[in-house]
Amino acid sequence: MTTSESVAAPVRRTAHGSAAVLAILCTAQALDIMNLSSVNMALPAMARDWDASPERLSWVVSAYSLVFAGFLMVAGRAADLYGRRRALLCGMVVFAGASAVVWASTSLVLAVVARAVQGAGAAVTVSAALGLIGALWDEEPGRSRALGAFGAMGGVGLAFGLVVGGALAGSVGWRAMFAVNVLVVVALIAGVLALIPADGRQDQSRGRLDLPGAALVTLGLLALSFALTRLGGNAADGPGWAVAAVAVALLAGFALWQRRAAQPLVPPAVWKRPNLSAALVVAVFMYAGWVGVNYLAALLLQNVLGFTPLATGVAFLPLAVGGTLLPLAAGRLVPRVGVRRLMLFGLACSTVGLALFSLVGPGTNYWVVILPILVVLIVGLSQTFVPANITALSGAGPEEQALAGAMFNTALQIGGGLGLAVLSTVAATAGGDVLAGYRAGFLTAAGISLAALLTVLAGIRAPRRPNG
Template sequence: MTTSPSIPDSLNAPGNPAEAPKRGTTPVRGSAAVLAVLCTAQALDIMNLSSVNMALPAMARDWHASPGQLSWVVSAYSLMFAGFLLVAGRAADLYGRRRALLGGMAVFAAASAVVWASPSLLLAVAARAVQGAGAAVTVSAALGLIGALWREEPGRSRALGAFGAMGGVGLAFGLVVGGALAGSVGWRAMFAVNVLVVVVLVVAVLALIPADDPGDRARGRLDLPGAALATGGLLGLSFASTRLGGDAADPAGWAAAVAAAALLAGFALRQRRVAEPLVPPAVWRRPNLAAALAVAVFMYAGWVGVNYFAALLLQNVLGFGPLATGAAFLPLAVGGTLLPLVAGRLVPRVGVRRLMLFGLSCSTVGLALFALVGPGADYWLVVLPILVVLIVGLSQTFVPANITALSGAGSGEQALAGAMFNTALQVGGGLGLAVLSTVATTADDVLTGYRAAFLTAAGLSLAGLITVLAGIRDPRRPSR
């Protein structure tokens, strides 16, 4: 390891250094092998968001299920993943991040085995929900371990860049692997592969990552009522976003939104009164945290929404078929894999604030340009350059925002900080799709609706840029 300044000193505002490793404890250090294990766990969890889409037709034949029923095979996983992140992160900090990583992977593998052997759709949906909860624990614990094992620059930025890149790898290769397995040996094989990969990862974790140091854990206990309120509220919010994204007037979606608001309000009130809250008050006093979470919401709201409408634009306006549309988005998959690594190397040189401003500027411009795309637009001359600008913007915003959210977190808050950032992403994505869908459906015609959605997405990205200008202070330059 180098002797460069520790990441909390270089990424926190002056006068707010993060907690240093305690004297007398064994210093924890990251390695390429450990990072490979954590990144593989991340990629596997994200792959399961997309790979199952390739198995839906075969599942429909096996279970004689309707498209509406099959949608829950996808939704059950994503809803539990989004709703369980916050609680999973706090639990990992309290009871040990390595222990949580192993437990999350075990739950994920066991649920995968149930889906593999499931004789009915109902059992498969229930198992997918449990699988999503296991994935939430795994991702939160893995991100917390990165925060704990890589304490110095430029190692932490590069590690977070690699970890973020695995999200793009997982989404892209989930479709490829899922399609290959479903089209050859059958859809159940992809869940059997999950079990095999987890077995290898568990062996690697036991061999490479030291046992949790009791002195490195958070103090206190898990606030179970608060956890129930937070999880229920986030589940309701995710469910409402899913329903309202498809139909802005859906009664069940609005009922879920009201219930989610009540639960989250109850959670906020409890956090003020309980002695050991799920999110300790000191967490919110960290410099830049609230702004970084807001940036994550705005960034992902625009990104997820535009992905949806860009696919519709290509097919319904430019006349692309499904296969050609998938191929048209390949640059996003490649860029989403490679560009976060670049961002991880740029952060120590240019600072988190500058890089976020650059990334959000690119995103805002790219989203606005999509509103100009119309019938007859050439893919190579018009659409592809816009996609390149967009993926540059996303990658160069995601990594510094993630680093900012983790910077300053004490040794007992690493997983919670990562979980809060991922929760902000999930909330932003769901709300963004719901808002953009509502905007699009109020237009007089399809193309006008798409353009309104793109301009709204650009406005959300611009809101993120303004948030950085107003709320992020680059610690490389002392504030005046």
């Protein structure tokens, strides 16, 4: 199946092409992603309230991101089996309820547990929203534009999470951001109930959720995310490697169970779609380079060029703006150019931009050198992300849209953790001075991006043009 072929929608078509429905789904995406970054601005105030050390306080951030990454695949499959609108509403209710608990928390432990539950709610919400987009926008160019808008709102969430979190934490207090979560979700739920048609009665022929498989993959992904987080800070971390071994064992057990399960979590036919498998590999490589190089670039600007933390944040503003606008352009280009060509262009830009960053050193001018490199990088990411996402969804059947979207998002999360662990290790062990380590990291990131480009060449079959 190509991007030009339609996907049957399991809900009535009265919401098809609705700008209001897309606005609801995009706002939900932005809110979930905002909660990955906004809490960073509240950590100093939380530390004062609970007299907590930085190590303990970091779990307020990690609990959300770890559970979000680990729960995506199960959430996607559940949405496909039991109804995407139902899953969307359930995810929103869980997210809002957990936000209320964090708002009222009197201890760090309670806040961390609630943040973990909030991450699970976000995983369900994002997976169900992607599944609804795949079902309701089942024709080009509408699907590409809808996915472009959805991807853009992820950039908006990350960019403005720091702004909104800082504004609220610095004025009315850090608890206000969680109260805002509840108010926004209540409005979104009202919109879902009014505008998105109800799911039909559950079709028993779709099967049931594979609970053993769900447990294995969720625990495996949680362990893998935790291990990558530990190893990203210290490649010699013994507990990190031990957890990584547990993660490999759990994921291997999941793979073996899927071969014998009567109703596997991931149907065997899904793995037989070469475009989907290749898109997942591209997602891992793409995000590994992107997340890792953001980390290295921030250190480079501060430790080598002497930027303050505030100046570094301002220097990265073009990434936030580009990450908001350029996915929209990619969504409009896909029907004209095709997913394969656009991905190749995007990855070529990323590879060149990452390689050029290895030339930055003391005295490098931001406006003449660094800003153009940042522009090339964000063009590359945006023009890769959207067609890769479309490729992952386009090969999925009508009852697998949310699962395919969840698999793509899981690949992104794994890639981000893997990239941070690998590139930080390369930078720390490359030898020479600090700048030599950073340069080795940037060149490694360029190599990862090149591997993604070769994956597209070898594994992505060019789809038919919509009017071809």
